[in-house]
Amino acid sequence: MRYWFGGGAADYTITVGDEVTVGTVTGAQSVVVGGQQVTVWSAETGGVQHTDLLDETGTAVTTVTSADGTGTRGLGQIPPFQAPDEVTDLWASAGGGPRVRLVGVLGSRLQQVGQQAADNAAALSAHAAALNPHSTGLANLSDVSAGALGARVDGTVIGWSGGQFTLLSPSQVAGALLLNPPKVGGAYVGQTATAPDPTQGQSGNPWLRMQMAYSSGDNNPDTIQLFSTTSGGQAVKAFWANGNGEVRGAPSTNNRIGGRFFEFYESLGGPSTGRFFELSTNPSVAANREPLLGAYGTGHSTQPGWIVATRVLAGLLGVRAGGSYNSLTAINWRGQRSTTGAPTSGTWTTGDVVLDSAGAVYLCTAGGTPGTWTTGSAGGTASPTSFVNLTPGTNMSLGTKAAASRLDRGGDNGRLRGTLTATGAVSSGAVLAVIPTTAHRPLATVTTIARYTGGGTQLQIATNGEITIGNSLTSGQSVWIDSITWDMTA
Secondary structure (H helix, E strand, O other), X not given: OOOEEOOOOOOEOEEEEEEEEEOXXXXXXXXXXXXXXXXXXXXXXXXXXXXXXXXXXXOEEOOEEOOOOOOXXXXXXXXXXXXXXXXXXXXXXXXXXXEEEEEXXXXXXXXXXXXXXXXXXXXXXXXXXOXXXXXXXXXHOOOEEOOOHHHOOOOOEEXXXXXXXXXXXXXXXXXXXXXXXXXXXXXXXXXXXXXXXHHHHXXXXXXXXXXXXXXXXXXXXXXXXXXXXXXXXXXXXXXEEOOOXXXXXXXXXXXXXXXXXXXXXXXXXXXXXXXXXXXXXXXXXXXXXXXXXXXXXXXXXXXXXXXXXXXXXOOOOOEEEOOOHHHOOOEEEEEEOOOOOOOOOOOEOOOEEEEOOOOOEEEEEEOEXXXXXXXXXXXXXXXXXXXXXXXXXXXXXXXXXXXXXXXXXXXXXXXXXXXXXXXXXXXXXXXXXXXXXXXXXXXXXXXXXXXXXXXXXXXXXXXXXXXXXXXXXXXXXXXXXXXXXXXXXX
């Protein structure tokens, strides 16, 4: 758009006249002169000259000439003219003199803009108020194939298939559903469906996600519930996730198992050759998880069917061990008495085993109150030898509770205690320490499980007293060897 310049009350060509004095001020007269050629520029100095001009009749000109006083315009007035498109500000020079600023007449343009803005606002308001101003349907969308309206089947849903959104039956749907239930005391916040991307791995969108609202009183309704029905028609809640998403379970009858984990199917290549069930710690770095309790498959090479705890396995009423293996009978380890001798009160069961305060072992051979008890001839009768500190290997040191060895039960058993701590990198299989006392060393290689900072590990004691584990250590990591014992027989 071209804007108008000139023709205004201040748009005249003026030159400097004679010197005059008014009172105490001396200056020069301003003399209006006409017939001056006026050029227009893009800057006060330098810049480029605008020559694409139109005079007031619309004729193309490169300059304009101020009035000479013979026409309808006053002497020296710069006549109206139009500058090039979108030029709203320019500099004019009369007769090659200093340049002065001319500002375009914007009134009509502002009026047009204001009217256009009002028209746009009204149209936008009407558009936003309409329910479907574009009359858009599924068939109008470029990435949706929905078929004709009359051919659609009830119960189908929109899903992604074959590079586009299309109608799918429920059995075809593969996506993730995110449910956000109502906020406590608030409004329903809606649901979104985001298809999972298998290439994102464990950090990608889940196949199913349910997010529970926060409840300060911890009284959210259950997330999900599964019920069984008794023969009498009663509903029994057998599996559920509570309002915090934590799993719970109960048997459906008084003689059934409420939860069970199986090792891998034999028909598909089982049984399991590793741990198929595990309770573990949950540190911020997944590699530092410690398996607190694990169940090994019956196909494991060295621990078939073992339940292994890497820390203390506590049973408040005792721990039952053995039974059926090589025709053995199970025993129940109950704990240690505060006095010497067999129990003299309380009800006991055949197979119960206790230690007295001196370390003697007593076995209940006939249950009762207090039952019949017997003890081995060596039980608690021989004093142990003194502990002798181990000799640390390369990059290893004795822990706060110094790692040491001794003989127990009159020399029948060897025993370790204490902690070994790495002072630098130690590779798997490297010697952590050596039992310096030859009499304390096993007569055959001992293989057992020990706990270290990274979890559970295999520990071996060679006949030359060298102690190794199946994992590498970094500086600061420790191995706990308390209560590791072995028979002093070949």
